[in-house]
Amino acid sequence: MTTFIFDVLKDLQKSNCNFSNLTFVMPSKRAGLFLKHQLSQVANETIFSPSIISIEAFVEDLSELRKISNTELLFEFYNTYIQLTKESEKDTFEVFSKWAQVLIQDFNEIDRYLIHQDNIFNYLSAIKEIEYKHWSVEEEQSGLIKKYLAFWNKLGSYYSRFTDILLSKKIGYQGLIYREAVENIESYIQSNTDKQHIFLGFNALNTAEETIIQELLQNDMAKIYWDIDQVFFDNPKHDAGLFARQHKANWLYFKKHPFNWITNNYSNHKNISVFGIPKNIGQAKYIGSLLNSLKDKNPSLQNTAVILGDENLLIPTLNSLPNDIEALNITMGFPLKSIPLASLFESLFHVHKTYSTLLYYRDVINIVSHQFISVLFQDNASKIIETIDNNNLIYLSPNRLRDMAPEASEIINLLFLNWNGVDRVLENCLQLILYIKTYLDRDKTSNLLSLEYLFRFNELFNELVRLNSKYNHIKDITTLHSIYKELLTSETLDFQGEPLQGLQVMGMLESRVLDFETVIISGVNEGILPSGKNNNSFIPFDVKIENTLPTYKEKDAVYTYHFYRLLQRAKNIYIIYNTEADVLNGGEKSRFITQLELDPTHQIKHAIVAPQVPVIEAKLNIVEKNDSVLEILKDVAEKGFSPSSLTNYIRNPIDFYYQKVLKIREFDEVEETVAANTLGTVVHNTLEDFYKPLVGSFLTINSIQNLKKLISETVMLHFADVYKEGDIKTGKNLIIFEIAKRYVSNFLDLEIQDLRAGNQIKIMAIEKKSTVQVDIDQLDFPVRLTGMVDRIDERNGLIRIIDYKTGKVEQTEVEVVNWEDITLDYKKYSKSFQVLLYAYMMQLSGSIKLPIEAGIISFKNLNNGFLKFAKKDRIGPHAKKDTLITQETINNFSTELKQLILEICNNEIPFTEKEV
Template identity: 70%
Template structure:
């Protein structure tokens, strides 16, 4: 296919123009690269390459100024602001930066469009004066300061630009204004120089002035790329600027307007795809490219234009494997690189000065993929050691000294870089970041081949922190970590990691602006939605809309027209066009398809084929996880049976057999992280241990009121001691933990009060055992290996001559949870009967050991339901009524229970019954 650039070169050749002597000026550097490539296809002899410049490079050459970064402009502007604003009215650099960037952008627009600065700034000041209390006699200080700010804007502008010009630097608008100032001199010094402008559309006033002057002086030619469809339609935005140039430029009254083409009306295959969500679009782009490859269409002549550049990574992950060559013209945002999260964590950690650090922040840092290798010293993983120590000791806030103590001084250097001296000076904070990068680099250098991409990440971040260090040393405006963090984020949002590849080969992936002047046979355009293409009404400016219109500054209408031109220009010479839009409505960006698609429909020039794409969602049958019992599993079960099943492991099997498999066969335990708030099981352990301490001295002794009252005096000391033992170094002096600590003391106190009340009523309580280990062998003829059950019983006592087996529960338990009607359900319904199963297991073990005689009582004391006292196990008949002596556990009771117990163990050990997950 003949491209616009190729046609321009052929036209120049036909006019016998010496191509080597021309200075080509294009909208972008990338277009220049394609021009150089096309040049080799036009000329048949060896020639010197012409000078090829982007319009920014050309204007910079005219102005004799150098462009500086937006961040450095901000620092320079703060110099101006500080020198012109009284100290008592000055804002911090962080606060200043939030509005100054908008003002610099306004300065840029005013200069690019050659608006008389004083006039517009005075006009803005007058508007604010009229809008804000101009007739008020007694203005507040806030109002005075506000109006004073608007009065000073021209002074700020004048001082700011003077300082930049003295340093031979500038922002784009200032460079354009200076270029216009120097234009006459340039023309006089370069009368024999020929210029060719090609592919331009929307021009600011500075560009229009420069182009027209060079055209009128006979030093230039200009080639437009516009189709007659758009040019002849007075309301079509794709031709808005070109029509204006043709009608208003005096040059075209006597000279031809090159060119108006008729490519757009030629036959095209246009397919419009409505696809839900961005990821859906990315995946479908992969499908389109796969089909193009299979149809043997050249991907070298294919452009993938991403309307939303956030789609880059999803698209790269969705490309088919048969794409061998790829050229990406947009950079990968640094903020999306994994290394960015490391410095984000560090800045978050140091926002406030502190001597100790929150454990989750520490674990997050030492576990980071770029930092963890630095904690691996002499074969020891100190990152894992730090994490384990923090979690096992419930260290919520950890000092640097404690971190060094844990790592045994092996990681002192890296710990200092991460946690020390960040608040002494900003220079030290930046130095820490740079040294951290060097430490990571040293590790990556050892495995260079497998870490080339990571080294590239590191290099870009090293550049970023070098720039921050340079800016801070030059201007010294960064006063604290918060400001540094904001400037870092500002830099990070604009910096990219540029891809390296052969720009003229393979699939071309680009943003809409990178497509200027370029033509492709096949075009795929994504995110063609309102709010993206075009961007819609955005007004990030101090200049009101009507003032912009009055001064011929661009508004959202002109910006929409720019995107309209780029969109239609992509379609002009293309043959195969795929337009994708998101069908899912979004609160912020809307969700409707772009007006561009509707416009294509209304024009009726091309037939559009429409497709609504829905993701292929496979039907996944929710099957319960099943683990078959292999010989190895059976061997593990035999070892467990020989060692002894605990009541909790058996009830765990009843609840969900798959959990029993994970915990008992595979020995997988739940992850125990640091308890920031005291956990329920910790509270239960503290109470159990406290009561064990209190009652152990009274085994085989009747309790007395005096003895229990003495226990009450020891509650504070004993509970605190056990918290320290169980909760380690966790803090129980404030917050929720203090409340839980007080609850523990109250539970113990209330329980002892219940005991006192019982004794005062004339009941005799004799302690027989506390926290007693119990076990028993179960005879199961069907199994050829021994089976035991074992457990720890909280308390065994004698209450008015009846032996009681008591289980403490810190949670709430009701009477109906220790009652049973149907024995067949006790080993199958966890929710209803797990507590009954547990206390009956304790009774069975004690009876089998021969240490007590039946009948006995077994039950639960619930610390959240103490008013109900001892909740006794009870057997009801099938009608739900209590049978005679239903609370006593007799031989008959245990015989009936043992049948269920043996059946449960037989099921667990049966090789033909798999561990099957239960729906919970």
């Protein structure tokens, strides 16, 4: 395969051109590298390298202006803005930057296309005047409309003053540089009559570029080589040839000179395959699969390019590449915003943008656990996080942080103190980078990439320092954050690779002038290729048409040309698009694919590819019991099975295994909102405090009423004990605090109501802890039961075992029909199992005598009072209920309980997960 660059060099060689005296002007710097490489293959003798320059660098030399960054342009433009705007009407720099970027882009377009600015600005001003003045129903204009119209009237003066200032400083944006280059072209021609310029690979040219190139052509100081195929050029409706047709028709030079070149490469045989793949990650993975298959025929993947239509696919694509690629070159930079260090500074800006004396715990944890910060804290990072969790700290001060880790006071001060003022913030960021660098320098070899990250961020913050010291427009940290993000978005970390060898990974624009035998193009969807109707401009569509400024149609034609130019000389073409509908990008395959499918020139293979998703059978987790597990179970049995552990086994045996055998505990974390179990603990502890002094005595209405006076104080005390330093004075937590007080108050009211009805209640035990041994003949080791009963009382001579529940419990949840069901259905019978187990334990310990009652008091169902356990003779509304727990009840329950314990301790019955 011969490339376009090679063909141009061979043509120049036939013309007996002296390569050393030529100046090659290319669309991009990258194309120049390939030209230099292929020049060595064409030259028959040793020569001095010709001058190879990009069009932007060439025009910058012509203009004698220096291009500055978009961010610095904003600062310069703000200087102009404040000079021309009344003090009372000035926007802050942050607000200004939002609309000024669009206006600078419009200035850029106007200058690149050599439009006289008055043609645009006077027109726009007149349009707005018509819209808001003559069409308004109000005779008197409001202040807002007056300000709005004044803005449009000032556009011309903004432009004139801004460009004058830039020219006086010998700097400019791209459009101004192009306009000045056109002004200087005659002087350049007179001073460089012996220079010969070769323009190659151009397509869409702005008016300034057209003027410069035509002037050089007319003075016999240049040659230009186009790269357009006959198929596209001859089709008046094909956008790939739109600009080439216009140039050939409109340039006077081509009335007498040939149009080099119109080729016939596209009509050659090609293998074109189109693959529809769901999701972007699917595309990246499929690129990896394609490359793996291509390596069988071309191990080095030489002359192979991956073109990413959507540049956000870079990282997933790199992660999907085969591991054994010999040589790789990536022309797209790695965006700084994707580097881990960016998330650290984003977190710091987030914390300090809104000044507060207290720090939110999640923000603190995010920062101290960050990979670049935790190494500075060493063990103190985990110490801080544990202290926050253990004390349930939602908000904390920097002083509290220092108390947690006194050894890390210096770094805590740097991260969380003295971030007032822009200069101070920038100083802290640079100081933090030095801290991290000092640590990484201990092992430079292992930390080369991290040190490169630091270097780039050091450059970024130094640039912010320079801009702010020079212009002094950044007045607060919010504005600084906005400008920081603007710089961060535009900065990339360049890859090192082999630009002339192996696989090439690039964006669509980097492929200009280059040819590859095998091309993989991803992201070929509408809204990406082409990009669609994006109009980020103050200039309306009709005004652009009137002044021959480019619209979305011309921008689409640019991408059409680049897409089809990639196909011209390629032999193997793989086009990939996303089949999944996307709200932002539409999810529709690109019109380029549809054009290819309708084009009779080539046969297109089309396939929808689904990722290989292995069918994984949903198998329930089964854990066999070995000798070591049985030893642990014996230990658990000897210490005692609690009601909660047994009901946990009923609910799901595998959870019992995790909790009791593997000793896996639930992770304790900060409760921002009081959890249900915390509320339950507070209510239980409050009632324990109230009733413990009353054990052994009969309740009186007066004693309960006295307790009501202590509710608020006691509930607060227990919240402080259980919820630690969590805030219960605001928001949802205040509501939950009030709910806890209401639960206790309502329970005491229920107690008073019961006493007023003439019932006698004697408190026998509160929070009664008991451990009893159970005789199970089949087991050769002791088995104990252990638990704590919330309350045991005697009501009218009948003993009651009461379990408190802060959740809602219905009467049907403490009723049993068939005894064998009680250990099978957790959801239906767990409450019955629990209260019967308490009754069984109390009976074994000798604390009570049968018959008794056992049941639940539900704080969300207090209207139904004491929910007694009941044995029903059948299912249905007419079933008979027996609420007394007799020896027969206990015997029936103990039979099922022992069967359950035998199952747990049986080495032949594995722990089997239940379907949830």
